[in-house]
Amino acid sequence: MLTKTSFQGKLTKTEDLFIPFIVAGDPSPELTIQFALRLQEEGADVLELGVPYSDPLADGPTIQRAAQRALKSGMSLRKAIELVPKLREHGLEIPVVIFTYYNPVLQIGHEEFFQLLGENGVEGLLIPDLPFEESEEIRNRSEEKGIEFISLVAPNSDQRIKQIAEHAKGFLYCVSSLGVTGERKEMSAEALAFIEKVRQYSQVPVAVGFGISTNDHVQLVRNHADGVIIGSKIIRLIEAEIENIEKGRMDEALKHFTKEIRALVQ
Amino acid sequence: MLQVFPDLKGRYGDFGGKYVPETLMGPLQELEEALDQAMADPAFLEEYHHVLKEYAGRPTSLSYADKLTGHLGGAKIYLKREDLNHTGAHKLNNAIGQALLAKRMGKEKIIAETGAGQHGVASATVAAKFGLQCIVFMGEEDIRRQELNVFRMKLLGAEVVSVSSGNGTLKDATNEAIRYWVANCEDHFYLIGSVVGPHPYPRMVRDFQRIIGDESKRQFLEVEKELPDRIFACVGGGSNAMGIFYPFLGDTSELIGVEAAGKGMDTPEHAATLSKGTPGVIHGSMTYLMQDENGQITEPYSISAGLDYPGIGPEHAHLFQTKQVRYEAITDKEALDALKLLTQMEGIIPAIESAHALAQAFKEAPQMSQNETILINLSGRGDKDMATLMEHFQEEV
Incomplete structure (x- = not known):
């Protein structure tokens, strides 16, 4: 059984989670607020707020472009x-996970970084280039501050799956290409076995991300995992509105974005 | 007693480690296990040394630069001639070691990153020699600057992938090579060109380059009966320097690493990572790097593409912090002057990278006594730099 998930009491649901990822400041801080609110309206349970980085090793071209913007x-x-x-002032209620590479954290320094997270009411933290072996101090500090430190697990994590899953907080991020090829509408046997294995050890909801870009993908993941994480696809939807935004057609952009998100996750 | 680095977590004191996405932890573990087994297997080491001897042409010579020594009027100057290694630089030593390891692991495809193209050429060379497929990632700006090496790689049968992200230089090519490896790690081996990246790469590359120092030590003792007083090597990522320094750590020789000061240390256009950078994480390793106040990695500059890298190997960061190696910086102009002096005094055209080490040694030699000795790692030859040299020297020659 899954334990009640927390994020400082802001997330009590443990299944059917929709976790979108957007990059803070893409294309502007003001619009990040608007897009986040629309995502909340369309049922987002947690917001992953990406911090742009010059050298994002774990990201593909779409998120790299967003980071540059x-x-x-x-x-x-x-x-x-x-x-x-500021997101809160505008009505965002769902928990926020700050998604950042490690180097910017080091430049602020661990002490001040956690102070900032606390002062600004951040509920979660994800550092994609800080694997379990390197993250002990950050995990301990997160625990002290009541911040969920989100762990990632991959199909090739093998023997490390148990250790990572048992220590997972908030939700567990399964990095999985779905094995969906062409017209196939089922997940590959390997992907299913991987998710099953992760669920066996995890005390928190298991959410699947990477490469989820259609409503079919979303439905598939819902059948087998507790949550779906969508990043690049949402960034592409934002990217598609940039022309509208630049021409001042803000309402149109947000309306169209909302419609696309609804089609993706309904 | 010297402490052995790296430790079990891949750390050199405060530096090193594995700061990589979870998807790479499995492949790095697999690599580390295969590497440990290979390095403990006499048959593997024998094959590596056999290929170095009969294919690469090792050992490379130790040359006494007599005219230059007389001209500078101080310490005796010796050159370790990595320029005579097959493909023209020390890079091949490491490429051979890693290609043999790739084969042993059953990986038929290798990935490499390259800046100036020397490591790309070395990788394409070993791929041809050992029957492996080779993909080289190279920044689009570097592809433009190093047309000849791009053609060499293609002629050797490698695929050269142009990288347009960032500024299109070595840093970006390395990012892209790592991303490609993340997606294709099952059957691909990532052949890193320097002592950088996540553990076990810095250790592996050092151990495949220490042949430079091992040979130098033996050759030097034969000729001079004692160790050199000072050893100079240029440092970008730092593989030729780690290679020559490592066997001398803890000995009496003073070790000097020379970074690129580019257009000057008082300008933003340099690549002097240790002298001007700060600690942080780049390409999976805790080390020194060049970055802004927000922790965004900045672009370095050097006339020499091989030194044009914003990070440095973590073991260098450790040797810097513990003061076991002294690090200096040399400008473009000083390097070019040293290149010309060596060329005209000794009939050896060095790579511009290596000329940085020469320039620092030439500054110090006249201050030293004639009983003292200097060893310089001449890490590569200057053939690849002819276009740049023509631009600078055309009017003078």
Whole structure:
């Protein structure tokens, strides 16, 4: 049985989670707030707020482009954390996970970084280039501050799956290409076996991400996991509205974005 | 007693480690296990040394630069001639070691990143030699600057992938090679060109390059009956320097690593990572790097593409912090002057990278006594730099 998930009491649901990822400042801090609110309206349970980085090793071209746009808009780790209370002012209630590479955290320093997370009411933290072996201090500090440190697990994590899953907080991020090829509408046997194995050890909801871009994918994941994480697809939907935004057609952009998100996750 | 680095977590004191996405932890574990087994297998080491001897042409010479020594009027200057290694630089030593390991692991495809193209050429060379497929990632700006090496790689049968992200240089090519490896790690081996990246790469590359120092030590003792007083090597990522320094750590020789000061240390255009950078994480390793106040990695500059890298191997960061190696920086102009001096005094055209080590040694040699000795790692030859050299020297020659 899954334990009640927390995020400082803001997430009590343990299944059918929709976890979108957007990059803070893409294409501007003001629009990040607007897109986040629309995602909440369409049923997002947790918001992964990405911090743009010059050298994002774990990201493909779509998120790299978003990071470049956000860096141009002046975004930084500190400003992304400070965006969280502004999101709240505008009505965002769902928990926020700050998704950042490790180097910017090091430049602020662990002590000040956690102080910032606390002061600005951040509920979760994900550092994609900080694997279990390197994350002990950050995990301990997160625990002290009541911040969920989100762990990732991959199909090739093998013997490490048990250790990672048992220590997981908040939700467990399963990095899995679905094995969906062409017209196939089922997940591959390997992907299913992997998710089953993870669920066996995890005390928190298991959410699947990477490469989820259609409503069919979403439905498939819902059948087998507790949550779906969608990143690149949402970034592409934002990207598609940039022309509208630049021409000042803000309402149209947000309306169209909302419609697309609804079609994706309904 | 010297402590042995790296430790079990892949750390050199405060530096090193594995700061990589979870998807790479499995492949790195697999690599580490295969590497440990290979390095403990006499048959593997024998094959590596056999290929170095009969294919690469090792041992490379130790040359006494007599005219230059007389000209500078101080310490005796010796050159370790990695320029005579097959393909023209020290890079091949490491490429041979890793290609043999790839084969042993049953990986038929290798991935490499390259800046100036020297490591790309070395990788394409071993791929041809050992029957492996080879994909080389290279920044689009570097492809433009290093046309000749791009053609060499293609002629050797490698696929060269142009990388347009970032500024299209070595840093970006490395990012893209790592991303490609993440997606294709089951049947691909990532052949890193320097002592950088996550554990066990810095250790592996050092151990495949220490042949430079092992040979130098033996050759030097034969000629001079004692160890050199000072050893100089240029440092970008730092593989030729780790290679020559490592067997001398703890000995009496003073070790000097020379970074690229580019257009000057008082300008933003340099690649002097240790002198001007700060600690952080780049390409999976805790080390020194060049970055802005928000922790975004910045672009370095050097006339030499091989030193044009914003990070440095974690073991260098450790040797810097513990003051076991002294690090200096040399400008483009100083390097070019040293290149010309060596060329005209000794009939050896060095790579611009290696000329940085020469320039620092030439500064210090006249201050030393004639009883003292200097060893310089001449890490590569200058053939690849002819276009740049023509631009700079055309009017003078």
